[in-house]
Amino acid sequence: GAVVSQHPSRVICKSGTSVKIECRSLDFQATTMFWYRQFPKKSLMLMATSNEGSKATYEQGVEKDKFLINHASLTLSTLTVTSAHPEDSSFYICSARDWNRGRNEQFFGPGTRLTVL
Amino acid sequence: GESVGLHLPTLSVQEGDNSIINCAYSNSASDYFIWYKQESGKGPQFIIDIRSNMDKRQGQRVTVLLNKTVKHLSLQIAATQPGDSAVYFCADSTGTASKLTFGTGTRLQVTL
Numbered sequence: 205g206a207v208v209s210q211h212p213s214r215v216i217c218k219s220g221t222s223v224k225i226e227c228r229s230l231d232f233q234a235t236t237m238f239w240y241r242q243f244p245k246k247s248l249m250l251m252a253t254s255n256e257g258s259k260a261t262y263e264q265g266v267e268k269d270k271f272l273i274n275h276a277s278l279t280l281s282t283l284t285v286t287s288a289h290p291e292d293s294s295f296y297i298c299s300a301r302d303w304n305r306g307r308n309e310q311f312f313g314p315g316t317r318l319t320v321l
Numbered sequence: 322g323e324s325v326g327l328h329l330p331t332l333s334v335q336e337g338d339n340s341i342i343n344c345a346y347s348n349s350a351s352d353y354f355i356w357y358k359q360e361s362g363k364g365p366q367f368i369i370d371i372r373s374n375m376d377k378r379q380g381q382r383v384t385v386l387l388n389k390t391v392k393h394l395s396l397q398i399a400a401t402q403p404g405d406s407a408v409y410f411c412a413d414s415t416g417t418a419s420k421l422t423f424g425t426g427t428r429l430q431v432t433l
Binding site: 208210236238246247248249250253297299301309310311312313314315317 | 355357362363364365366367370410419420421422423424425426
């Protein structure tokens with residue numbers, strides 16, 4: 205149980221295009237999902253907290269107009285990188301909380317590697 | 322700012338030996354701590370967690386120790402196996418807030 209999937213696993217796009225990444229909780233309902241960014245050999249940096257049915261809460265320094273987050277259902281959150289540029293190339297990881305399991309435990313997706321040419 | 326950090330960036334151990342990965346955290350209000358394992362190109366995988374009202378918790382081959390006095394967390398892996406090779410992250414959170422603060426990570430290399 206507590207499986208989180210991400211799609212796509214890899215995406216390569218041209219500079220200036222927008223890319224949408226999906227995060228799904230497969231066997232539980234996630235009222236809260238999180239989006240992280242990870243650079244090579246670095247730790248995970250929280251970008252935003254996504255709450256079902258409401259606006260996402262962005263961390264300081266993260267551009268909300270650049271990284272659009274939508275959490276339209278209890279099992280799906282999407283991250284759209286708008287007008288992507290090479291500096292947006294990174295490993296994007298989502299996680300989800302299963303409130304029934306524990307207070308703060310988060311289950312992570314497999315990540316999406318974005319490469320912007 | 323608040324941060325969770327690790328003492329050693331890389332730890333190399335022989336197969337069968339015990340591994341100890343350390344983590345220092347700075348937020349004295351943190352009350353929940355988790356260790357994650359991340360293999361290359363994959364998302365973090367939950368290993369074990371501990372709440373601040375405990376100082377030790379054991380799982381299968383793993384033990385987490387928490388020393389709140391010096392704000393130190395450690396992960397002990399018994400009889401380390403090649404499959405344990407990965408990057409290990411500690412993370413903490415505070416109160417009812419869900420969000421986790423991750424440490425910098427330690428790469429564990431298991432040699433045969």
